[in-house]
Amino acid sequence: MQKLLLLIFFMALGSPVWAGEVERSPLSIGEALRFSSKILNEDRTLNIYLPPGYRKDQSKRYPVIYLLDGSMEEDFIHIAGLVQFGSFSWINMLPESILVGVGNVDRKRDFxxxxKVLRDKKEFPSSGGSGKFIASLMKEMQPLVERNYRVSGQTTLIGQSLGGLLATEILVKHTNLFDHYIIxxxxxxxxxxxxLELIPAGCCAAKSIYVGVGKEGAVMERLARELHDKLDPDNKTETVHFGYFKQLDHGDTLHLAVYDAFGKIFSNQAPQE
Known part of the structure; x- marks a missing residue:
């Protein structure tokens, strides 16, 4: 009688009652490649998102998107969601792609x-390591991905904040390392x-480039616009794009900017069959 009364009570509340046993299991959206970097002299991690059909068709090859700040607790999960969403057949924003999140160890050093500015040195005492990081990206990380996954050869780099600084440095000094740049x-x-002084006007017109910024203050907004204008001085290049998000700030511009960039950069690419 007591159980019956409890059942009636819970049903009256509209609450779920005994549902039986529940099975729990880990939920994974990808895999991790861990390797020892000889160039950086430390262990590094690459977080990998693979398209849903990757295991089904062993002959198919995929573009690769490299994401700076790609640790699990940083931008990997939500950018993986954009890559998945954008490649749905009913969205058709970008081709199915592999996402490589480059996990951080010391971003202030690596990016x-x-x-020569004393304030920079004081606030970022470990800074100045981008040369070694870029070398590791070229000689260790990209070859590691190419050996372990079926890649098509087309590559994209995404960088935000200090990662945007590094992406710009790579664009200027190693232009052909990536096909597309999202800064x-x-x-x-x-x-x-x-x-900015190292960028010749129109220097990278052969590349697809997206520059985005939010309402982040006069300096950040000016610098982002100057970067775009240096890359496309006449504002006529169809492969150089700019996005301004006045409703967002430095902390939350990345997500919508990447979504916008995917639509603009890959708009002329037919989906992979």
């Missing part, structure tokens, strides 16, 4: 070149804005 809220104030 910055040596600065969001780049910290181009580093070293007294010296990187």
């Amino acid at each position: 910055t070149f040596t600065s 969001v809220s780049p910290s181009l104030w580093w070293d007294g804005e010296s990187l």
Whole structure:
């Protein structure tokens, strides 16, 4: 009688009652490649998202998107969601792609070149290691991905904030390392804005480039616009794009900017069959 009364009570509340045994299991959205970097002299992790059909068709090859700040607790999960969503057949924003999240160890070291500004050195005491990081990206990380996955050869780089600074440095100094560049809220104030001075007008018109920024203050917004204008001085290049998100700030521009970039950069690419 007591159980019956309890059942009636819970049903009256509209609450679920005994549902029987529940089985729990780990939920995975990808896999991790861990390797020892000889260039950086430390262990590194690459987080990998594979398209749903990757295991089914062993002959199919995929573009690769490299994401800086790609640790699990950083941007990997939500950018993986955008890659999955954008490649749905009913969305058809970008081809099915492999996402490689480059996990961080010391981003202030890895994403910055040596600065001559005393304030930069004081606030970022470990800075100045971008040269070694780029070398590891070229000689260790990309070859590791190419050996372990079926890649098509087309590559994209995503970087935000200090990652945007690094993506810009790679664009300027190693232009052909990637086919597409998505640069969001780049910290181009580093070293007294010296990187902007290295960019010849229209230097990278052969690449697909997206520059995005939110309402992030006069300096950040000016630098992002100057980067775009240097890359496309006449505002006529169809492969260089700019996005301004006045409703967002430095902390939340990345997600919508990447979504917008996917639509613009891959708009002319037919989906992979």
